[in-house]
Amino acid sequence: MKKYTIILSACLALGSSVFAQSGKPLFTNAIGVQAYTFRSSMPKATVAVLDTIKALGITELEGEGSKDMPKEQFKKLCDERGIKIPSVGAGYDDIVKDPQAVVKLAKTLGASYVMVAWIPHKKEFTLEDAKKAVADFNRVGKILKENGLTFCYHSHGYEFGKYGDGTLFDYIAKNTDPRYVSFEIDILWSFHGGQDPAQLINKYPSRMKLMHLKDIRKGVANDLTGGTDTRNDVALGTGQINIPEVLKAAKKAGIKHYFIEDESPSYSKQLPVTIAYIKSLKN
Template sequence: MKRYSVFFSVWIAAALGHSHGFAQSGKPLFTSAFGVQAYTFRSSMPTATAAVLDTIKAFGITELEGEGPKGMPKEEFKKLCDERGIKIPSIGAGYDDIVKDPESVVKMAKTLGASYVMVAWIPHKKEFTLEDAKKAAADFNRVGKILKQSGLTFCYHNHGYEFGKYEDGTLFDYIAKNTDPKYVSFEIDILWSFHGGQDPAQLINKYPSRMKLMHLKDIRKGVANDLTGGTDTRNDVALGTGQINIPEVLKAAKKAGIKHYFIEDESPSYSTQIPVTIAYIKSLTY
């Protein structure tokens, strides 16, 4: 484990020491601390938790979104993160789990020191329908109120399928309009927003006060948009190398006051892509 950690620390330091062709001038566009979504490390986190956290620390990342490996006590996972100076501002929860037992999710968030709880998927059949959106809006209002009473913020994380047309907008608009802003906020995933046919910057500008968290990711050039909420994981590419206008997204996010940004790279090549993503973020100026 120790050798694994040392190797990654040295490799990452070397990788981040290169400019990757990005020249910096002017004021940095991105000045917030950035984190990483634990799902990025889903293949190694369960069996090499401490080593993965060492790797995250070596990336210079100070925030993690995630509730830790299944089976590991939450107190133990928090201790491992604390020892490395990694905070856990946000955790994820399954839709059914939070709807059926929101109190247990509150307890988990409190144990990990999180302020936000996000749900990343609304159960539905092949096509996401108005009835699915109506049920989700009602559930989110109820659950969001319970979390709010415990000092937590509930966020729905979009996944692309909810951008199907409805009236003069989309089903996402329906959810936004039919949930109480006091209880329901959003985590914008910019890849899934784009893949669902949206301009992520415009979506942030449309709902600036509702956007609290962001997943930083990019999608391979040439990949077509659709409403499936899914694409090959190899279509996740380093920021700045895909289709999304990252500078415009970050400008909109800064204006909206988003404070927590999580790199999520579902690609098998995440270990080589994350340093490129970080270097790109740091290179952006205005």
């Protein structure tokens, strides 16, 4: 992993020179990363991955670590490197069946947010799927709130199918209780589902608490599948999404936690470019 860290550091230096601009920084929040980015290496080399995250200047992590490592140990390793865990993920079925277990997980890792990234459904996401999710989210969101946690649903693209004058996402947003249900906007999946992420944030500013920073390869068409080839994940600023406009909307909405999520096999090369791009953006 030493070689891996050196490569990342070299790319970061290169990225900084490529994206250098003048003016006041647009992005002033802590830089976070979604642990899923390291899904192939985290289980085998947790310590080395955390060292790499630290070397990149990333100070926030969304995730629970390796399944084989006790959560207390994972938190200790993160603490030793100055990495905070503001948010953890939970499977839909897991949180519906045993929300208290999810509460315990979040408390153990010191998280304030719990996000669910997928609503089970068949090929097409329907109104009935949305109605069930609304009921489940309101119930578990209330339980999390009573335990000092914020529940967030992570958009995935398929929720933007048309419904009435809007979308099924609008239905979920309007029928969930704002006291108990918030959102984590994944800008790639929102865009891939046919939305303008900046406009979506502007539409629901008080509901958007977290963000996944991602970009999608130029030329990739939008659809409602909630899926695309992982090679279509590209470094921020090199794809189709207007990142400065998204970050301006997010800043106005008061989003505090941003997690880079790069599902591409080339994430080790792309992460430093993404970080340098974010730091280069000016008002």
